[in-house]
Amino acid sequence: MTVNVKLFDSLADVASDAGNALGRAQQPSLYNRIEWFERTARHCGAAGKTPLIARARCGNDAAWLFLYRTSQRHAEALASWYTLDFDIVRTGDNSALLASIAGKLKQFASITIAPLADPGPVEQAFGDAGWKVIRTVATENWKLRPPEDFETFWSARPGKLRSTVKRKGKKANLEIAIHNNFNEQAWEDYKAIYAQSWKPDEGSWDFMREFAEHEGEAGTLRLGVAYKEGEPVAAQLWHVENGHATIHKLAYTENSKSYSPGSILSEAMxxxxxxxxxxAVIDYGTGSEPYKADWMDAPRPLYRLQLYNPRRPAAWLSLLRHKLSGLVGRSTSH
Known part of the structure; x- marks a missing residue:
């Protein structure tokens, strides 16, 4: 059967073309749904970036690569700091669709894609289409396959952590509320905690609120807030769906640090x-913070792919720089 490939510059047109293929029912991963890409473009897009989506279809199978066009000859993943796992979006398993997308994008000199947990399919497709593919580690991701009961999980945590939570938990006497749906007061408390924490400014509160409201309606939100004598001191925002729990955000107020409210709330969450x-899986997001090792099994790398089209002169200087730095020799290159 013939593969039909089309490029879009409108997410609304992609949604119309896809029907329900990019909705919650068809896409188990949060980051593969059309509303995630729409929210990202609406709140986290930067000046000079416009959506560029390549779609390949053959029969009932389809694949999409969601990109931003950053200039006439360059593109990058349609992602933001909130995207913890970027990927080719698919229905079906027709590998020829990825190769067709790689061929359709030959007008570009370079494409950057990150963060990828499994870069293999993209590497293969673009490499076979004549692109030079350079893989580097972008960040890391911590995951845990928890046992069926909490006590077994808890007994496997480091003794120092368990002792801290027990000892300081009694002293702090925190009140903890965990919401499975969006709660306006809890959200305001979360924002107040964040403002008094060590965290930098939130990238987009509008993005986060839309996300929390949307997932709250679906029943997949887990928003936990800890209070000390009525004052909010710690908060965590989780997402739980299809057997996958992700810890997206956490914070505690600086003036409450002495009684470890973050660890106490984590135990409750x-x-x-x-x-x-x-x-089946608990995901602690991206980053190398040492405290994650106390709660998780082990980290795994998340990758960045630099895709260069040697047919385009605009790619030559970057390819030369990589070659001189030795990266080409240590990476996957086709």
Whole structure:
């Protein structure tokens, strides 16, 4: 059968063309849904970037690569700091669709894609289409396959962590509320905690609120807030769906640090999610913060792919720089 490939510069047109193929029912991953890309473009897009989406279809199978056009000859993943796992979006498993997308994008000199947990399919497709593919580690991601009961999970945590939570938990006497739906007061408390924490400014509160409201309506939000004598001191925002729990955000106020409200709230959140949601995987997002090792199994790398089209002169200087730096010799290159 013939593969039909089309480029779009409008997410609305992509949604219309895809029907329900990019909705919650068809896409198990949060980051592969049309509303995620729409929200990202609406709140996290930068000046000079316009959507560029390549879609390939053959029969009932389809594949999409969501990109930003950053200039006439360059593109990058349609992603933001909130995107914890970027990927080719698919229905079906027709590998020829990825090769067709790679061929359709030959007008570009370079494309950057990150963060990718499994870069293999993109590497293969673009390499076979004549692109030079350079893989580097972008960041890392911590995951855990929890046991069925919380006590087994908790007994496997480091003794120092368990002792801290027990000892300081009694002293702090925190009140903890965990919301499975969006709650206006809890959201305002979360924002107040964040403002008094060590965290930098939030990238987009509008993005986060839309995300929390949308997932709250679906029942997949887990928003936990800890209070000390009525004052909010710690908060965590999780997402739980299709057997996958992700810790997206956490913060505690600086003036409450001495009684470890973050660890106390984490114990409550892990207990709640393991006992009530029974996820197959708990995901601590991206980053190399040492405290994640106390709660997770081990990190895995997330990759960045630099795709260069040697047919385009605009790619030559970058390819030369990579060659001189030795990166080409240490990376996957086709």
């Amino acid at each position: 892990f207990r709640h999610v393991i006992e009530r949601d029974a996820p």
